[in-house]
Amino acid sequence: xxxxxxxxxxxxxxxxxxxxxxxxxxxxxxxxxxxxxxxxxxxxxxxxxxxxxxxxxxxxxxxxxxxxxxxxxxxxxxxxxxxxxxxxxxxxxxxxxxxxxxxxxxxxxxxxxxxxxxxxxxxxxxxxxxxxxxxxxxxxxxxxxxxxxxxxxxxxxxxxxxxxxxxxxxxxxxxxxxxxxxxxxxxxxxxxxxxxxxxxxxxxxxxxxxxxxxxxxxxxxxxxxxxxxxxxxxxxxxxxxxxxxxxx
Amino acid sequence: xxxxxxxxxxxxxxxxxxxxxxxxxxxxxxxxxxxxxxxxxxxxxxxxxxxxxxxxxxxxxxxxxxxxxxxxxxxxxxxxxxxxxxxxxxxxxxxxxxxxxxxxxxxxxxxxxxxxxxxxxxxxxxxxxxxxxxxxxxxxxxxxxxxxxxxxxxxxxxxxxxxxxxxxxxxxxxxxxxxxxxxxxxxxxxxx
Amino acid sequence: xxxxxxxxxxxxxxxxxxxxxxxxxxxxxxxxxxxxxxxxxxxxxxxxxxxxxxxxxxxxxxxxxxxxxxxxxxxxxxxxxxxxxxxxxxxxxxxxxxxxxxxxxxxxxxxxxxxxxxxxxxxxxxxxxxxxxxxxxxxxxxxxxxxxxxxxxxxxxxxxxxxxxxxxxxxxxxxxxxxxxxxxxxxxxxxxxxxxxxxxxxxxxxxxxxxxxxxxxxxxxxxxxxxxxxxxxxxxxxxxxxxxxxxxxxxxxxxxxxxxxxxxxxxxxxxxxxxxxxxxxxxxxxxxxxxxxxxxxxxxxxxxxxxxxxxxxxxxxxxxxxxxxxxxxxxxxxxxxxxxxxxxxxxxxxxxx
Numbered sequence: 001x002x003x004x005x006x007x008x009x010x011x012x013x014x015x016x017x018x019x020x021x022x023x024x025x026x027x028x029x030x031x032x033x034x035x036x037x038x039x040x041x042x043x044x045x046x047x048x049x050x051x052x053x054x055x056x057x058x059x060x061x062x063x064x065x066x067x068x069x070x071x072x073x074x075x076x077x078x079x080x081x082x083x084x085x086x087x088x089x090x091x092x093x094x095x096x097x098x099x100x101x102x103x104x105x106x107x108x109x110x111x112x113x114x115x116x117x118x119x120x121x122x123x124x125x126x127x128x129x130x131x132x133x134x135x136x137x138x139x140x141x142x143x144x145x146x147x148x149x150x151x152x153x154x155x156x157x158x159x160x161x162x163x164x165x166x167x168x169x170x171x172x173x174x175x176x177x178x179x180x181x182x183x184x185x186x187x188x189x190x191x192x193x194x195x196x197x198x199x200x201x202x203x204x205x206x207x208x209x210x211x212x213x214x215x216x217x218x219x220x221x222x223x224x225x226x227x228x229x230x231x232x233x234x235x236x237x238x239x240x241x242x243x244x245x246x247x248x
Numbered sequence: 249x250x251x252x253x254x255x256x257x258x259x260x261x262x263x264x265x266x267x268x269x270x271x272x273x274x275x276x277x278x279x280x281x282x283x284x285x286x287x288x289x290x291x292x293x294x295x296x297x298x299x300x301x302x303x304x305x306x307x308x309x310x311x312x313x314x315x316x317x318x319x320x321x322x323x324x325x326x327x328x329x330x331x332x333x334x335x336x337x338x339x340x341x342x343x344x345x346x347x348x349x350x351x352x353x354x355x356x357x358x359x360x361x362x363x364x365x366x367x368x369x370x371x372x373x374x375x376x377x378x379x380x381x382x383x384x385x386x387x388x389x390x391x392x393x394x395x396x397x398x399x400x401x402x403x404x405x406x407x408x409x410x411x412x413x414x415x416x417x418x419x420x421x422x423x424x425x426x427x428x429x430x431x432x433x434x435x436x437x438x439x440x
Numbered sequence: 441x442x443x444x445x446x447x448x449x450x451x452x453x454x455x456x457x458x459x460x461x462x463x464x465x466x467x468x469x470x471x472x473x474x475x476x477x478x479x480x481x482x483x484x485x486x487x488x489x490x491x492x493x494x495x496x497x498x499x500x501x502x503x504x505x506x507x508x509x510x511x512x513x514x515x516x517x518x519x520x521x522x523x524x525x526x527x528x529x530x531x532x533x534x535x536x537x538x539x540x541x542x543x544x545x546x547x548x549x550x551x552x553x554x555x556x557x558x559x560x561x562x563x564x565x566x567x568x569x570x571x572x573x574x575x576x577x578x579x580x581x582x583x584x585x586x587x588x589x590x591x592x593x594x595x596x597x598x599x600x601x602x603x604x605x606x607x608x609x610x611x612x613x614x615x616x617x618x619x620x621x622x623x624x625x626x627x628x629x630x631x632x633x634x635x636x637x638x639x640x641x642x643x644x645x646x647x648x649x650x651x652x653x654x655x656x657x658x659x660x661x662x663x664x665x666x667x668x669x670x671x672x673x674x675x676x677x678x679x680x681x682x683x684x685x686x687x688x689x690x691x692x693x694x695x696x697x698x699x700x701x702x703x704x705x706x707x708x709x710x711x712x713x714x715x716x717x718x719x720x721x722x723x724x725x726x727x728x729x730x731x732x733x734x735x736x737x738x739x740x741x742x743x744x745x746x747x748x749x750x751x752x753x754x755x756x757x758x759x760x761x762x763x764x765x766x767x768x769x770x771x772x773x774x775x776x777x778x779x780x781x782x783x784x785x786x787x788x789x790x791x792x793x
Contacts, residue, residue, distance in 0.1 A: 045637045071529070082511070104499050
């Protein structure tokens, strides 16, 4: 019998700990499928963050390193500089990448490190129980912004794709979501392109996923998907952000 | 033989270099040596100094607190380090920039008009070498030839064209010291 | 090889790393160790290595973490405030058992402190520094030749025990020049790095992590680390003595202070005082037994440090209450002179301590 659907080689046969309605699982799968399709599993090293995806090393079937909070791009730099022929990807959340690791991601991008970053933005700290993230929307309630994010005091959410796209070391940046089959297809195309950019030695690549956190948002999975489409993508428009000016 | 020297002056007068040359030459001649510079913000426009030990014994402390010799190329350096010099020691000071000699009677004091001599030779930057020449002739801690040998190793290749001029400056310093020696013979005592 | 050259301490560390086969250096500028990254930025491309100036010590030390994961011999260097910033990565590397060499060219503190030489980071280096139950192997050279030799040794120890190794220097050692002999490195029989994350080719995947959410498992891991630390303590104690055999007053000092103390011993001996020196070279593992044995016949011990007194706690643990342990120290970047140490010796002898 011909098998038409199965687990990618780059994923392990381990049930994930992710909550119902969270799109981490879909994103893991997309990354694993791309690794399989490009035939690079045996030379891929992943780096997991501190956050919900901290245990990503249990789910991916390739060599993996767990980094300290926010430092994944620095760890990835160390690995890639030792093994220039390897394929190195960081899997980071919004607190990890845009808050505590803001310096590391900016500098890895501007150096044009040949790494790929999968950035999962769900506008909240999931693992620690729903605190405000650097990407929490204005007015959004979290356990540390119980009256809604007050931009006068807490400042504005960071648009990572736009911010990094101004840096000359960047080869490819896109913002995608996994809220519908159409969006998932686009997202996979972006992930593939990001890995190809790295493999071709073009420079730094990043795919920002707008993701869900139904538990901490206090929504059902479906409501959460809808919230990404109707609220988050207004502040964080989907699309290609590779607009780095060529500087001689 | 156990010599502990402080070379001191303005940043830019080349005191670190002449200290290094003595250290290098000492090493070539088989002595135990160490070189310790001052560093940091005080190097930028302020005074610079280095502390050099050349010894037939193992160098214990690289920090010189009771120097046997002081080479001071400017007044602040002389003021600071002259009181440190061991009784019976040697002070060489740059009389082009320092009007009054140090108030020490228990050490030998040699005035070297280093800037004037350097200017006569056509390059103010070699005033340090004039002072070094005088020091070598007086202390005999290392030979002038070894210092020239060291210069070839310390200076980058592109600067080797400066060696003849430096040699001249060293020679003038040696000359000044020997005139002083013949005049002040008998005053020299207690040197190892 | 075998040639005697005059080198700055900082440059000797850098060249030693190259001799030890280190081809990856990550660092961030801070006085008084800038000669090391500067040297590496020139030298690494000549030997096909990588020099990278990181955006911070935080990032630099995590690049070291990454390079160590990939199986490389890797080093970073800094000075006190920068080493504080690296404590996160150091703890993670100790937890994940990653070999690397760290150099601290210590300056005065706390805070931004100053840029002159100090030994005030002894506690940080030997007692933890970062969070968790772990130990660094800490080596304290006291000459430029030793900076070179111990840096090479540090790489071997790191690989041998899968543990970060720190060279604890100070600004004086880093800045001074002394002759060094560049020696061929003796071949070491080191375990292969089968654990490294270099791509899961023809083998199950490797995972490097310091996370262990199950306390039962984490305790097991901690106990296994403890066994390793015990092995290091049994095998890697290093120290030297100077005129200690008949010493009534035994000085204990490391690094630059040991040089000064040795000068004080010489002057004291000239004056007929029976003074000797015990110099710990491995600060962790600290030579407790050797010190106790050396001090057995002494009447008193005088610890000399460029701090308010940190190593003295280990000296007391070694000596216990068997004899008085006195202290002389300068701090904030000030250095004791041999004369000051001598005065202190004479004082405690006179007071009948």
